[in-house]
Amino acid sequence: MAEIDIDLIRGLREQSPKAQRKALERYGNEVFAQVARMLPATEDAEEVYQDVFVKVFRNIGTYDEEKSALRTWISRIAYNEAVTWLRHKRQAVIYFEDREGRAEQLSDAEVEETLGHPNSETVQLIRAALKHLPPEERAIVTMFYYEEMSLKEIAYVTESIPTTVASKLSRTRKKICKIIKMLQS
């Protein structure tokens, strides 16, 4: 672990406002983006963002540097706060649910062709399809492809195991393809 991180963690444990500001500067934008992509409105994201850091500053004593990096630990808190918020608010947002397992019937070649070959039109379709994904699945996809987190880290954030994350990712890829096909038809 870098010496800067050690100093930051020590400062946070001492409840130093300077260290708290530093943590906000370093991880604030990432956390806000993570929360904002899961929640429907920016105002909600602001509220949850504050709750996340209040929790971080209060529970820094429970943070174990051997288990995860500070960034991953904060990300885990943010993910849980956003999921809890969504469960409590129960806002009427419609997502695509593949109850009949039609997406599973798609072949790997079909999925690779849709997601792999560079095509600006497909990119726009994927963007549209991403909006129809449930927030938890969308968060996992973003963590993997955009934030480039490892399966182990994603598993830590979502409180599951890497194999579960892998199967969820695979299922989500197929789901995106299914949605694209639905949008095209």
Next chain:
Amino acid sequence: MTEEKINALRQADANLRDALKMDEAERPQMPADLNERLMQRMATQEEKKPRHAIIWPWIAAACVAGVMIIWLTPPKDAPTDVVAENKPKVEQPKDNNKVEEPQVAKVETEMTHTDPTPLKVKKAKVRTTVVKRDAALLAQETKAEEPAAKPVVDEVHKDLAVAETAKPQEKTVILTERDIPITRPENYKYTPEEIALMKKQANEAYLKWAQLELEIAKHNLEQTAQK
């Protein structure tokens, strides 16, 4: 699917990565003052903390005080028992007088004739004073009307002594509102003597008030004259 395969997909799914990048770029930025608001919230929450620390000792003290009040308050039955215990002691002098009946019948009859009501009132009031007043009355009457009734006077003195010895014992008695004679229904009416005394005191008080008013008026007149 193995971890290696999944990790390989990260590089392969170019369209998906691009789509996500574009989405993230279009996402609204974090408000500039959000961190400041958060720090303010943290500060206000920290200020609130000591309040709890101050309130709890007060609550605890109030609880202790409440328990002490409950513990120190005597039970409702206790005072009545005490009064019942004291009754024979207080009535002792009266009984003694009755025993003396055959010896000084004349004095006794005079006592009963002249003052039957005060005895009742005295009985109802605090016992020690009752005994004192009885004794004093007896002494006065026997001196004025029956100089030969000296043994009775001696007896009265004895009773006085008994009453005085009984006094410190009664100090320890705890009286409730129920035990105050004036709250008893049988003692609602004042005796003629008491009424006369109250009238006298009222007259005196009125006279004093009038005098005081006169003095104030005089003083005011003097002051205005000086001015």
